[in-house]
Amino acid sequence: MQKSCPAAVPLLLAFVCLWWTYEGQPLWAAPLPKIHTVSLGSVRKTTYTPPGAGEAVSLPLRPLVIDGRQKEWTTGDPHDITDRSFVIRRVLKLNDALPGEAPRWTWQPGPWLLVDRNTGHITALHLPDFDPVVSDAIWYRDYAAYCGLSTTTRGGLYFVVAQLNGRKAIVSKKLGPLPAQPLQQPPCSGIAWQRDPLRVSVTPTGAQPLSFNVQGTAASLVEDDEDEK
Template sequence: MHLRFPARFLCLIPVFLSTPAFSAGPKIHTVALGAARRVSYTQPDATPEEKLDQTSTIKVRPLIIDGRQKEWTTGETHDITDRTFAIRRALRINDALPSDSAPRWIWQPGPWITVDRVTGHITALHLPNFDPLVSDAIWFRDYAAYCGTNTTTRGGNLYVVVAQLGARRPVVQKAIGRWPEPNHFIPVCQSAKWERLPLRVTIQPTGGQATTYDVVGTSSIIEEGDNDDSN
């Protein structure tokens, strides 16, 4: 038996079929750190004898987003919010001279990045006067405290720095000595020590005197983007 439909119903059929039953939801991103491994590490300003010593190591881990490795990292993560964390990059640098016949790859601790667990977005942090060979950033909330450096043709300084994410200027930036210094201590400064109430931080140059700084009169808004599937 053949069924006949009025023409007005037939013209509606393709329109009905072309309409999706539901719209696609937001893309879900996966963020993870892979297994750690130890690699040899040598300070770039080490003596030739020290560069021959391969006993110094650092621990590196891959940062994996959506199943693909995006960065090498070193050290521990710091949760800034429930969705954003900070971690330090690990860089693999070619240390070969122009006269060398093959690359000479070395590992170095690099700058800090933040990672958004929701969007998978990575943001490079430009911490003021941060020196990857000197600075050991110690985090509290969205503050990072460390010793930093700057150098000019007339010489430079060693600084105490407290930086806050989203702020245009450092909360604390105070010169505590000249830089570079021959035969300097390693590490140059001891790890910063934070106190919650009142909010303050203590930093001590290795072999020098500790100084405490109050962190007051500043506020910052951490911008965390909406979830999207552009990554």
């Protein structure tokens, strides 16, 4: 409803008056930002056969829906980074057909996604040495801890702690050589975070547990005698 102008005002002022809303705001003001809706759909289950495992395992799938449209398939629980953003793991649908075969679609866990609830924007994360088949990130705040594979000249199996949007890993501890064949079991287990002091621990398969104190973008290995204090 627009404000009415007094009949006595000149025609020019009446014309200007019509450009204002009843709230006193100009009609030419910038429109309000679009409100986006971000949600995760119901869970459905499929199977996934890790390379070298021989047996299929259950893989829960959930659609990531932005403004009523499905954008990605995801798996696992989301982790809130801030009150407006979260990370969740993507699932890829790959064609496993050999040359000359008909399409043979299969599901496989993929990289992590960063989702902004306010803008609806989705960003694929490139975590250092993260391997979709081997790695399973455990998050705390904006830190991710996982075992990964490096294919550089000094490559091998590494324990990695990475910070979101960080240029390099905070922790990159070599655990062993690059596996000659697909791993038959997870390369590490028992990744656990501690708040005060900020510390992450991991138990590599067949090796002694390791702990690292994390300070901002740096970390230090916790020695055995320090734990005993």
